[in-house]
Amino acid sequence: MHANDNGHSDPLTQLVTLLARHMRHMSTADALLLEDQINIIRHGDDLSRITLAKNLTYKILRAEQARLSARGIPLTSNTYVREEYYPLDITLIHAAMDHFRLSDAYKTKMAEVANDVTDAMKRSKTLQYAQRNWHTMKDDQKIRALKIVQHLHEKHQKLGDLRCEMLTGLSFANIAMTRKNGDMNPKFFLAFQHNAFSNVFNNTSGSVIATAMDRMGSHIYYNTHNDNYFFRRSFAAAAGAMHHEQQHVFQGALAMAVHDGRIEQSNPYYRDARLFYLLTREKCYMPGNIPSLYRTQAIETDAFAFQTAMTRRLYRRFHDGAWADDPAQRAAYENSGCALFKKLKARIFGPRP
Numbered sequence: 001m002h003a004n005d006n007g008h009s010d011p012l013t014q015l016v017t018l019l020a021r022h023m024r025h026m027s028t029a030d031a032l033l034l035e036d037q038i039n040i041i042r043h044g045d046d047l048s049r050i051t052l053a054k055n056l057t058y059k060i061l062r063a064e065q066a067r068l069s070a071r072g073i074p075l076t077s078n079t080y081v082r083e084e085y086y087p088l089d090i091t092l093i094h095a096a097m098d099h100f101r102l103s104d105a106y107k108t109k110m111a112e113v114a115n116d117v118t119d120a121m122k123r124s125k126t127l128q129y130a131q132r133n134w135h136t137m138k139d140d141q142k143i144r145a146l147k148i149v150q151h152l153h154e155k156h157q158k159l160g161d162l163r164c165e166m167l168t169g170l171s172f173a174n175i176a177m178t179r180k181n182g183d184m185n186p187k188f189f190l191a192f193q194h195n196a197f198s199n200v201f202n203n204t205s206g207s208v209i210a211t212a213m214d215r216m217g218s219h220i221y222y223n224t225h226n227d228n229y230f231f232r233r234s235f236a237a238a239a240g241a242m243h244h245e246q247q248h249v250f251q252g253a254l255a256m257a258v259h260d261g262r263i264e265q266s267n268p269y270y271r272d273a274r275l276f277y278l279l280t281r282e283k284c285y286m287p288g289n290i291p292s293l294y295r296t297q298a299i300e301t302d303a304f305a306f307q308t309a310m311t312r313r314l315y316r317r318f319h320d321g322a323w324a325d326d327p328a329q330r331a332a333y334e335n336s337g338c339a340l341f342k343k344l345k346a347r348i349f350g351p352r353p
């Protein structure tokens, strides 16, 4: 689910192509500024690249805000920026952010974690039931299942000896996307999380107790309104959205480990953890209304990759055996058409080993 992979070559090559087209029409001042920006991308340090990416993002948002408000339209989180109006700036940001990519080792490890989480989920009778009966379950039953999903993900979420050592709060809300008068609800969200690391870093109270509380305070908010197509669609999709948010919680835990000096530079995942640390500390987060930047930033590629990995795994039916051990669920299952057909087949063709 990487939105950037639509046929583009690497960002720097793309930048050079664009420059050839734009340079001719550029003032000397603009050309000099551009040269500076390219130097930062190629030879600068991480902080100067982050600052450049952030400043260019604000510049695009301001320009788009001005363009839209001339037509009486506000720029909200539900408004998409017309990226084709800002090709040079968008490409510069892509090139700067390209320095903040997760390692292949990290990605491989996360696929293993997805297997561990899936194995644990397969053993839960509630989840076995949810996988088969999502569409007839009541909201409170679905919420109970999603709490188990979050708990099992957190329990098996680890990277070497680094674990998610914080408590994650979980809230379920029911918020419509559209208000009664037809307006978009600006508060609408499918799911989001606030991780403990950003609490710690942005703590201004200075109180020791507040800081200690903040360290534990990751929180996931999940919308169970029918507007949330993940929640509505299937167990796999609904769980996938929860896994996405829990992955952001883990990123916060890794950032905290770097902040506390709990992860050695020799650790094979040090660079990945430091990347989450830097991007979170510097609040370098590409907003959802610039889709190509939003989807390609490491914080989101990681969360979307985990979400996709889990959704794929969860669409595969869990094994029948363990599920059928539960008497109530067994009874429900045996009344279903599928089981009756199996019985009929067994009677005609004889029992199978």
Ligand SMILES: [Zn+2]
Residues within 6 Å of the ligand: 244, 248, 299, 300, 303
């Ligand atoms: Zn996300």
